[in-house]
Amino acid sequence: MKYVMGIKYNQLKRDSTSCILQEVESLFNTIYCKKIFVRYNEYISNFIAKECSCMANIIIKNDLTMEKKIDLMRQDSIFDVADDDSVCIPDLSSIKNEVKSKKNLPKVPKIFMSNECIFNCAYCECRASNDTRYCYTNDPKELAQIAVDEANKNGQGVFISSAIFKNADYTTELIIGTLKCIRNDFGYKGYVHAKIMPGTDMELIRQAGLYANRLSVNIEVAKSEGYKKIAMNKTKENILTPMRHISRLIKSAASEKSRYAPRFATSQITQLMAGSMDESDYEILRLSKAMYNKYDLKRVYYTPFQYKHPAKGYANLEPISTPSWRMKRLYQADRLMQLYDFTPEEIAPDFAPHLESDIDPKAAWAIRNIHLYPIEVNTADYEMLLRIPGIGVTYAARIIKARKYCKISHEVLKALGVSLKRSRHFLTCDGKYQGEKCENIEVYRSLLAFPLDAPGNALTVNAIEDD
Numbered sequence: 446m447k448y449v450m451g452i453k454y455n456q457l458k459r460d461s462t463s464c465i466l467q468e469v470e471s472l473f474n475t476i477y478c479k480k481i482f483v484r485y486n487e488y489i490s491n492f493i494a495k496e497c498s499c500m501a502n503i504i505i506k507n508d509l510t511m512e513k514k515i516d517l518m519r520q521d522s523i524f525d526v527a528d529d530d531s532v533c534i535p536d537l538s539s540i541k542n543e544v545k546s547k548k549n550l551p552k553v554p555k556i557f558m559s560n561e562c563i564f565n566c567a568y569c570e571c572r573a574s575n576d577t578r579y580c581y582t583n584d585p586k587e588l589a590q591i592a593v594d595e596a597n598k599n600g601q602g603v604f605i606s607s608a609i610f611k612n613a614d615y616t617t618e619l620i621i622g623t624l625k626c627i628r629n630d631f632g633y634k635g636y637v638h639a640k641i642m643p644g645t646d647m648e649l650i651r652q653a654g655l656y657a658n659r660l661s662v663n664i665e666v667a668k669s670e671g672y673k674k675i676a677m678n679k680t681k682e683n684i685l686t687p688m689r690h691i692s693r694l695i696k697s698a699a700s701e702k703s704r705y706a707p708r709f710a711t712s713q714i715t716q717l718m719a720g721s722m723d724e725s726d727y728e729i730l731r732l733s734k735a736m737y738n739k740y741d742l743k744r745v746y747y748t749p750f751q752y753k754h755p756a757k758g759y760a761n762l763e764p765i766s767t768p769s770w771r772m773k774r775l776y777q778a779d780r781l782m783q784l785y786d787f788t789p790e791e792i793a794p795d796f797a798p799h800l801e802s803d804i805d806p807k808a809a810w811a812i813r814n815i816h817l818y819p820i821e822v823n824t825a826d827y828e829m830l831l832r833i834p835g836i837g838v839t840y841a842a843r844i845i846k847a848r849k850y851c852k853i854s855h856e857v858l859k860a861l862g863v864s865l866k867r868s869r870h871f872l873t874c875d876g877k878y879q880g881e882k883c884e885n886i887e888v889y890r891s892l893l894a895f896p897l898d899a900p901g902n903a904l905t906v907n908a909i910e911d912d
């Protein structure tokens with residue numbers, strides 16, 4: 446026989462929380478409650494959720510205030526890059542100011558329609574089997590108001606995401622309702638990025654794209670077997686089909702000449718988790734490259750796979766903690782493919798398919814191909830300049846521009862802002878070499894080492910893109 450009991454504790458203070466827990470525990474033991482619904486006030490909510498996490502049968506039901514919902518969304522959210530327009534490649538005194546590094550990329554807040562998911566991904570707090578989560582589902586109007594407020598506060602836009610509430614189509618309809626409200630009722634014209642659920646109906650994708658600037662479906666794993674292992678309800682088909690459809694709709698809208706044609710989102714992105722499948726970095730980069738080519742993705746975002754606490758339905762999954770430095774290296778490698786025209790095979794060849802924590806992929810490639818160096822900066826083409834460690838898209842463009850006015854010397858390089866610390870080992874200026882004469886490549890490795898797993902060795906987005 447099942448017993449369900451409701452307990453209402455609205456005015457309790459912190460001291461009383463342990464009393465609640467004791468009482469809950471004794472209820473389990475004495476009347477064999479199957480489930481206990483605990484209503485709580487905001488003050489004790491976090492404490493209860495934390496302490497009760499071991500009691501799988503407790504379902505915490507709540508009547509959350511709007512402030513609390515926003516707070517929860519913020520806790521649940523990570524920031525998503527909103528815009529990443531290409532670096533523009535535009536005389537000696539002004540070149541340094543004209544060809545600039547990219548500004549820090551804008552970040553937009555992510556807000557959730559619902560965190561009440563029917564899917565059961567092992568790594569996600571919103572998974573269906575997580576009985577201890579706080580569940581909320583917003584009303585589209587309510588969420589639109591939050592979205593516009595957040596977008597106006599942040600000044601750069603908003604990302605509307607959601608867990609899969611009831612089913613993919615229903616959730617997408619709620620998101621479309623929110624998007625319509627943002628555009629039509631609140632008149633917000635800024636940047637809006639909307640998440641598309643795996644398996645969403647094609648027509649609903651089209652409708653979402655009419656109101657959003659960017660759409661995204663997360664690929665999640667680098668190998669299709671990975672869905673069974675960590676995201677049992679997701680399949681390659683229910684992710685790639687919407688991705689393919691979005692790509693077609695973006696292309697079709699871009700080729701539309703009529704000014705009266707309905708507008709459609711102009712970009713799509715995806716997110717890929719590294720570390721869940723023992724996959725190599727080469728496998729990840731090859732998949733990313735294929736998706737860039739096939740689905741015209743604007744960006745692939747990489748996240749580390751983390752599995753620390755057992756999730757129901759994943760009895761055989763061992764705890765995994767992917768180091769965050771791997772994401773930095775993947776971002777560097779990704780930019781090498783997209784901005785520098787490197788291939789996945791060049792970045793992570795057969796004999797070295799994993800990126801290294803102590804050396805960046807471009808420096809690693811240069812050391813493997815040391816016979817190509819030093820490169821003469823006065824004659825090298827743009828593509829070869831980009832292959833010099835320490836010279837990225839910004840500095841290569843400055844050098845090309847400066848060559849119209851003078852011979853490039855080491856002093857000119859410095860005046861253009863090029864750091865010679867790394868680059869001097871790989872270039873000559875009018876035949877002059879100022880690098881170390883290294884006997885073997887291990888010396889080059891030690892000169893270029895930047896161990897990302899060492900404390901304090903952080904990489905900024907600009908550093909990733911401009912080296």
Ligand code: SF4
Binds near residue numbers: 562564565566607608
């Ligand atoms: S579908 Fe998304 S929200 Fe739902 S459990 Fe999986 S990762 Fe979490």
